[in-house]
Amino acid sequence: MKQRKILGSEAGNGYLMLSPTAIYSIALMAAPLIAVLVFSFMTPGYLKIIWKFTLSNYTTVLGDPIYAALMERSLVMAAAVTAATVLSAFPIAYFISFHVSPERKSLWLFLITIPFWTSYLIRVFLWKVILGYNGVINSAFEAIGLIKQPMTFLLYNANSVVITLAHSYAPFAILPIFVALEKIDRSLLEAGQDLGESQIMTFLRVTLPLAMSGVVASVLIVFIPTVGDYVTPTLVGGSSGQMIANIIQLQYFKLGNYPMGSAVSITAMGIVTVLALIFLFLNRRFLRGQK
Amino acid sequence: MTESQDPATRPARPIIELRDVEKYYGDYYALRKISTTIRQGEFFSLLGPSGCGKTTLLRCIAGFEELSGGALLIDGRDMNGVPANNRPTNMVFQSYAIFPHLTVEENVGFGLRRDPGTKAEKAARVAEALEMVGLKGYGKRAAHALSGGQRQRVALARALILKPKVLLLDEPLSALDKKMREQMQSELRKLQRQVGITFILVTHDQEEALIMSDRIAVMFDGEIAQLDSPERLYRRPVSRKVAEFIGIMNFLPATVVEVGAEQVALDVGGLGRLSITAEQCPGGARTGTASVGFRPETMTLLFEGDPEPTRARVAEGKVTEVVYYGDMTYYEVLLDGVEKPIQISMRNVVGRPVLQRGQRTRVAWDPAALVLFG
Amino acid sequence: MKGRGFRIYAIAYLVFLYAPIVLLPIFAFNNSTIISFPLVGFTTKWFAALSDDTSLLLAVRHSLIVAVSVSILATTFGVFAARATTRYDFPAKGGIMGLIMLPLVLPDIIIAVALLGAFTNILGVSLNLFTVILGHTLIATPFTIAILNAAFQSLDRSLEEAAYDLGETKFSTFRLIILPLVAPGIISSMLIAFTISLDEYIIAAFLSGAGSATLPVYIFSQFRFPQRVPIIMALGTILVCLSVLLLTVAEYFRRRGIAKAGGKDTGGFL
Structure with a gap:
């Protein structure tokens, strides 16, 4: 009877129901991530790990200027992508939330999410086609006589990576902001204007602060995965557009150096986590009282 | 349905007996040693402010909550260990809980799935129940297309079709507008007299309780402060708290x-x-x-x-x-x-x-x- | 007044979003191996070339096996998690759910290396389609949970209690009430998980091992050969049409699910 109480209790049922998914996540994500952490302190051997503790992987990652430069470039590019994506996404989210009639909102959201779900690889490759030396933009501009020589700054550099990633992560940036805007009680805006503020000031003093929780979510949900993106820098980045994922892939796949690859992964994750926490801390007043 | 009987002349046979009924969550007491008897065929109301335990008591009777202590008897039978689907009670939910994917007919006949009767018999019972609540001809309608008042009637028909010994109503009128609510109050009262089933109504609206009930239990903080007829409750409240709550x-x-x-x-x-x-x-x-x-x-x-x-x-x-x-x-x-x-x-x-x-x-x-x- | 400016911006933004997808069929039907303007002429030979490519057909087969398995597995995990979070309250719920949803923000390459390390260096299993299925299920599950949460949330708890009160058992209540009401959400979740798996590259690249390349892994390998590019364009055109079709069906079921449960539509996926 007593045992039935525990099993039949609300919390017991909840744990039981959640356990298959939770166990899967722990076994296939949490445990492997811990394994990566352990690997990063082991001695490298080609395609295998020598189980001997060492800090040398980290001294290399943190000491070698190549890693530092690559890490810095990844962060700067991810920041640029995030800024471009979130800034360009905000007006869209605002437009759909405030200027589109309720019954058409779903359609707009659907239109925005479709490109996101269609073959990522091919989309990235097409940006190569669009931005390339003989690409769509250059050939079109040449055809109408705008330029004589193809522009070379479009592809195989940081620009092309930023444009391509901004394209890939657009819906990720739009949706959280849209959700935050939708939650704003429209009478608050009327109250703002009723209290003597102009439309622009009402936006700055009422709408924007209330939408900030969405903006914060957008920034994180774009920034964190972009730091670790592999396909885009590989296909359109050229040598000056390489990012941290390329070196991880190189260590694991080409060099078979698992401990080194793990150390790079852990360092990158650590830096990104710290940056994300600092960002959350700086924006804490916008997140208060929100769930 | 049973013939109508005047509640005053009907013998006061107990249908529900509560003996030191307790319900607590951790160290929060929702019900404190409640002992009382509810009579066969009466319209009984549980009245009190939100958080007083009235809904918890109703859900204990229905079997959705297990008692922490004490005993609950329905028609002389101890309900300990009897789950909600085996109790001779049926409930009208606050949100009505009309199954949105079924038609009105399928909703009303939902509880008859395990009934041994033939298809034709079941259809006849559904039609009878619908007529009883004034929804004759609405059977084929989709449930989600109904108005608030109609949903209420479907919920009533669905609960009454199983001829429960006790019908439980959890704030059934709170979602309706004033006019509709007043109309449903008198209809519910008439329906109760007509079917002769014991109704237990949970409400926080003192006027509603006074209008509809044979007896009212006023509850505060998990206890029954006073159990009386509407008139005695109004004229002779036992405490200032009861007096202030009613009128x-x-x-x-x-x-x-x-x-x-x-x-x-x-x-x-x-x-x-x-x-x-x-x-x-x-x-x-x-x-x-x-x-x-x-x-x-x-x-x-x-x-x-x-x-x-x-x-x-x-x-x-x-x-x-x-x-x-x-x-x-x-x-x-x-x-x-x-x-x-x-x-x-x-x-x-x-x-x-x-x-x-x-x-x-x-x-x-x-x-x-x-x-x-x- | 200001809505006009926004509308123009929104349309320009849609052009940016759709530019690559619109170009895809243009070059798929262009009779030239060089992908640039001006167009040379109309041809369907790139599509014809697809059916002769045996390694492509094998990759498609692999991808379908993986995607179907992932859609079933991830949706099953999603049903458990969504039911648990919407129906029960218990300590550490937020923390556990946070862990389960983590792949949404974790770079895929981190998941890829973690699983590769665990599979090869700790468990010592060989890489094949099954390891890809395990990895894809991990990243698809958060999406299925997001969709199924919405489906389960619009389910009024008193509906279950009403069925139970009317004499049904816990199991038959699930079958008669819950399942029919969340079925559209389940279908939509399966389609989304299918699409995610079909499209995923980096985890598949790390975990597929020799001889079990999935479609994206195959496509990526073809980018090195310029003469193969038009064929990839043709393949891409087919994939885009397929994705749009799948998504439209998924969206239809998602909306129908919400409407069926009497809820209000609050937006798209994610």
């Missing part, structure tokens, strides 16, 4: 001078010495400080030309506030020698003026209308 009551400080077997002698500030019967002390009487209460309609303003009262006494005072309601006028009158103004309601009749603020007036009051609170 409006004026309170005046008083001193109990002497407690006799039949009579109690009091000294009421501003009204003087008087004597009341023991029946006017539902919560008991002890000598010492106390308070008396009376309802706004038990006092009357005396207008020029009104006959002098014979039995009632007369006090004087000044009108401090006038609120005109059309059929009624509510006055606040500061009686001479009394600290706080009291409320008096007067029915507006032809030829009688409405007094203005600041006017002096005479007030007739009857000691028999007073209630003493310890």
